[in-house]
Amino acid sequence: MTTSPAPLDAQLLLLDKHQVDALLSPDDVLQAVREAFVLHSEREGRVFPVVREPLRTGGVFGIKSGDVQAQGLLGFKAAGFWPANRQRGGEPHQATILLIDPATGRPLCVIDGNTVTTVRTxxxxxxxxxxxxxxDSTRLCVFGTGVQARIQLDFALRLVPSLREVLYISTSGQRNAAFEAHFTGRCDIAPASDSNAAVAQSDIVITATPGGGALFDLEAVRPGTHLNCVGADTRGKRELPEGLLPRVxxxxxxxxxxxQIGETQWSPDTPCVELGDLLSGKTAVERAADDITVxxxxxxxxxxxxxxxLLHARAAEAGMGTRIAWPW
Structure with missing residues (x-):
């Protein structure tokens, strides 16, 4: 058997932050993320073991990788959290995505992953x-006012049309006028001074903080509450109080x-269902009105x-991005 020589004119596509922002829309991301959940449920897509390690610089570095063999999709995201970036006027979350040709191992596209991570989450x-x-949820409480808290609330207001009131708790405990302004006209939004009272009054609770410890007391969570937990993504992080998971x-x-790295690390024997199994129809869940769900x-x-x-294809169609020679 003969093989073709490696191409000397191979190119690598680079997509920077501004190009990613121009190519993405929330509806497209929602569809792509739903597909990812279903692929995972049907085991057509593989998720490889996660790397998530602290650095001496004070940051946390991670790699998430996987593939969809039937679609020729292979790649990884190198990402992490560098809190000192705030002092430099930069974003502490940093991410870069690399798509790879599964037939040759050659890189196809390097993508600034910050917006991708934010919006897909x-x-x-x-x-x-x-x-x-x-x-029938009408009131939501969100912990955090950063990039992830903002996008979580944005999608909540898009997809739960009954929501009317939002309480938020900033890490500083102060009012955040810029956070409020982002949602002007979409809901009644106000800061909460008492985190336990805010949780007790809310139908939905979103936790989107650095995960430094429990954000409220166990007794604050009322029957019927749903909680989306975002901040625990590393060993040792948590946002929920001790004893909550066995009750939900x-x-x-x-x-x-x-x-390994989520809230479930604190109660690893708690029975759980993967969300993709609901989206694929593999599992059906009847929610009782007084169930607490996490x-x-x-x-x-x-x-x-x-x-x-999606970005790779859109950039090719639009002629966007920077192509550099990447010969074999």
Whole structure:
């Protein structure tokens, strides 16, 4: 058997932040993330073991990777959290995605992954609310006012039309005028001074903080509440109080990841259902009005890859991005 010589004119496509922002729309991301959940449920997409390690610089570095063999989709996201970036005027979350040709191992596209991570996580949270929150939910409480808190609330208001009131708790405990302004006209939004009271009054609770410890007391969570938990994505992080998970109906994006780096690490024997099994129809869940439900979100590599594939295709159609020679 003869093989063709390696091409000397091979190119690598680079998509920077501004190009990614121009190519993405929330509806497209929502569709891509739903596909990722279903692929994961049907085991057509593989999720490889996660790397998530602290650095001496004070940051946390991680790699999430996977593939969809039937679609020729392979790649990874190198990402993490560098809190000192705030002092430099930069974003502490940093991510870069690389798509790879599974037939040759050659890189196809390098993508700034910050917006991808932000929006795909917001879309995943929105899908969790659609599946698990009570459909008559009117009041939401969100912990955090950063990039992820904002996108989680954005998708919540898009996908749960009954929401009317939002309480928020900032890490500083102060009013955040810029956060409020982002949602002007979409809901009644105000800061909460008492986190326990805010949780007790809310139908939906979203936790989107650095995960430094329990954000409220166990007794604050009332029957019927749904919680989307975003901040626990590393060993040792948590946002929920001790003893809550054994009392709830627990849903995760990936069972193994949740037990290793999510809220579920604190109660790894708690029975759970993967959200993709609901979206694929593999499992049906009847939610009682007084059920407390939790969606433990650790982030699937497949979500990054399905969104990255979309960006790669859109950039090719639009002639966007920077192409550089990448000969064999």
């Amino acid at each position: 917001g879309a995943a949270g929105g899908l969790g609310l659609q599946q698990l929150a009570r459909p 109906r627990l849903f995760v994006d990936d069972r193994t990841q949740a037990q 969606f433990d979100m650790t982030g699937l590599a497949l979500q990054d890859l399905t969104v990255a594939r």
